[in-house]
Amino acid sequence: MNLDTVKSNLEKKGYTVFIFDTEQDAVSYLKSTISGTDVGFGGSQTLTDLDLRHVLAENNKVIVPDFPEEGESFRSTADKCLDTEVFLLSANAVTEAGEIVNIDGTGNRLAGSLYGHKRVIYVIGENKIGGTLEEAIRRARNIAAPKNALGLYRRTPCAMAVVEELSRRFREQYQKDPEEDQLAWQDFLRDLSEEELNTHCYDCKSPGRICASLLVHWQKPSSAKAEVIILKGKAGF
Ligand code: SF4
Structure with missing residues (x-):
């Protein structure tokens, strides 16, 4: 770019x-x-x-x-x-x-x-x-929003689909739970590529929906x- x-x-x-x-x-x-x-x-x-x-x-x-x-x-x-x-x-x-x-x-x-x-x-x-605009909207919905939901510990489908696996990898990398170090958890999420994040927006009806x-x-x-x-x-x- x-x-x-x-x-x-x-x-x-x-x-x-x-x-x-x-x-x-x-x-x-x-x-x-x-x-x-x-x-x-x-x-x-x-x-x-x-x-x-x-x-x-x-x-x-x-x-x-x-x-x-x-x-x-x-x-x-x-x-x-x-x-x-x-x-x-x-x-x-x-x-x-x-x-x-x-x-x-x-x-x-x-x-x-x-x-x-x-x-x-x-x-x-x-x-x-x-x-493009289409790619930007896809990014906002399918990468930024799920990362934000994970960062806020929301029990939304986009977060729940991967939170266990990502928490396990975070523990391996940082030797602690995500809840123990909010800043490190945010850094970990920020650095995940789309493939590593491996989730997407489910257009959920969850009470924790952030979108x-x-x-x-x-x-x-x-x-x-x-x-x-x-x-x-x-x-x-
Ligand atoms: S609408 Fe729901 S599933 Fe989609 S990104 Fe927002 S919180 Fe996650």
């Missing part, structure tokens, strides 16, 4: 795009460019891996639904995120032509990317980029500035 081609295509769709060689470079840029404001997060393993919740909190008010403050809930925190100046999220897939694809269970992440913020910033690993809506940004919505930060290498699911 030629990242410069993707960058150019995203720019034609209205995004400002940066490519960073290392996660540290991306974090330094975000820390320097987001300051003295309020920042809402859409649920993202990439943002968690980069520890942006803590890094940006040094100079901003950071609101993360997955980590509500005492006395708050996911819902009340997600509501507050809809009203921030800056909104940060990742994507499940980006096409070579520059379409951005995301799946969401509660809808707060998709809502935040659509309207209501002065500035929307996507932070996206190179591993999620490339191919409710799929959003494709054909181009940048006109209501806000939007940036895409591309990280070389693997980041997130």
Whole structure:
């Protein structure tokens, strides 16, 4: 995948795009460019891996639904995120032509990317980029969503089909159970190829289903500035 081609295509769709060689470079840029404001997060393993919740909190008010403050809930925190100046999220897939694809269970992440913020910033690993729109949607449904379900220990068909085998391999590799080291489990899942993951979406009716809506940004919505930060290498699911 030629990242410069993707960058150019995203720019034609209205995004400002940066490519960073290392996660540290991306974090330094975000820390320097987001300051003295309020920042809402859409649920993202990439943002968690980069520890942006803590890094940006040094100079901003950071609101993360997955980590509500005492006395708050996911819902009340997600509501507050809809009203921030800056909104940060990742994507499940980006096409070579520059379409951005995301799946969401509660809808707060998709809502935040659509309207209501002065500035929307996507932070996206190179591993999620490339191919056609059809391939991107297939990736979002059949790779990103099952990995997220496994990472959240959901008892969904996509996760239950492989969790025993993947847990066994994780124990062999790390000499501990997945529940003992959440970060290592997330790293293990992130690094699995599609063949190693060996599951897919069952379009389930499970109460733990994490997929409710799929959003494709054909181009940048006109209501806000939007940036895409591309990280070389693997980041997130
Ligand atoms: S719809 Fe259900 S089976 Fe499909 S990826 Fe989402 S949680 Fe897994």
